Amino acid sequence: MIKRKKSMLFQITLLVLDLVLINLGYLLAFLIKFGWNIPAINFAAYLSTWPWLTLAALSLFYFYGLYGSYRWRWAEVFASLICVLFFQALAAMALSFLFRGFSFPRSVLLTAPFMQLALLALWRRVAWLLEKGMQETRKVIVVGQPLEAVVLAEKLESATGGSIKVAGFVVDASSDRGVQELERLEREELPGNPLCGILGRWPVLGDMTNFCDCLDDVRPDQVFACSTLSQEDKAGVVYACVSRDRKVSLVPDLYEIMLAQARLEQVDDVPVFTVGCLAIPEEAQFIKRATDILLSLAALAVAAPLYLLAAFAIKLDSPGPVLYRQKRLTLQGKPFYLYKFRTMVVNAEQETGPVLASENDPRVTRVGRFLRAARIDEIPQLLNVLKGDMSIVGPRPERPFFVNELIKEKPEYIYRMNVKSGITGLAQIAGRYSTSPENKLKYDLLYTKSYSPAKDLAILLQTVKVILMKDRAS
Structure with a gap:
């Protein structure tokens, strides 16, 4: 009981100081902008939005699992903080517009995240060490x-x-x-x-x-x-x-994953678990497709300058085309050509045949390593999403050769293609580069079993954190 109270007190302290430092970051940004003579009209704009800013920060801290994170490595905690402050900055801009807080200085909105990152990184590092020390082995x-x-x-x-x-x-x-x-x-x-x-x-x-x-x-x-x-x-x-x-x-093995989220029913006085189909319901597919089109169009518009820079860098780094096209399989094993920025030398598999990429693959170019680490090489797949070959979120599409080999080893692998392939997925945010194909398959099947629009949004937000972590980008 004493241990539980001590842990609860620590979590409350963690929460309170997180929110204090978030708001202190805004105040420091005001001081940098105006000094000690902050105009009343500008500060009033902050005061009208601070409860909502605080609520947004609290939601983001919880979403990124920053309470009870002693099991994480510090790099993962720090990456989560960056994501929290990035989306907090977007929320602050949206709230200032929503409340017509046009006197909320834009320079403060841009400076505050850097102040908050410095304060929270220092505090969270100390808290991370304290929390690890509090945990009994x-x-x-x-x-x-x-x-x-x-x-x-x-x-x-x-x-x-x-x-x-x-x-x-x-x-x-x-x-x-x-x-x-x-x-x-x-x-x-x-x-x-x-x-x-x-x-x-x-x-x-x-x-x-x-x-x-x-x-x-x-x-x-x-x-x-x-x-x-x-x-x-x-x-x-x-x-x-x-x-x-x-x-x-x-x-869990694959059979137990099939039983996940089974519905409890009753036949007379006999309890029965009903296992649903391993697929996304038809009524949800329309919403998912509409969301894919809107998000891919918006992302292509925003990423256009990055697209041009990547193409220019690829051309300077090595001879060959900018885009790479490769046959993959999607929903119900339908073949399609996936587009990516070229990250390997031309004819990389001419001598070896189909080979899975390794963590330090010598075939990857210098620019290609950066594009892969930042997942910039995935941007052209937004075209596949618009064409309907892929979704934003779903199991990663694989090549026919490897699909056939994996099905021989694990027949359940075929269930993975009951949903449309995606640019990112549960296996990408929960696993690592070295995660085994079997464990990735488990995550893909769990995604199918638990699909919802909210789950897709959560995976997209968590993908931002994964991009910031080298060993998690896969």
């Missing part, structure tokens, strides 16, 4: 096949900044083959091999036949079950954890 057990368990354990410890410590693994009784595969992968001296040197980092506590004994001996705060566990073993893990009041988290 949680001891967890990972249950699953060795290869998947090791990868999950690595993510749990690195992504949470040390607030989670993995006590060890509980593996399947039939996982000897998995152990051998893990040892082989660890021995491979590949650049950036994520398994290098971590095989002996965590002990194997036992197998599923003695999971309850492992749970009683270690007494973890939480148990993580991998997606490769059988349904029977997952049920055993859940029952054992619930009976011992231990928190349990399951990495």
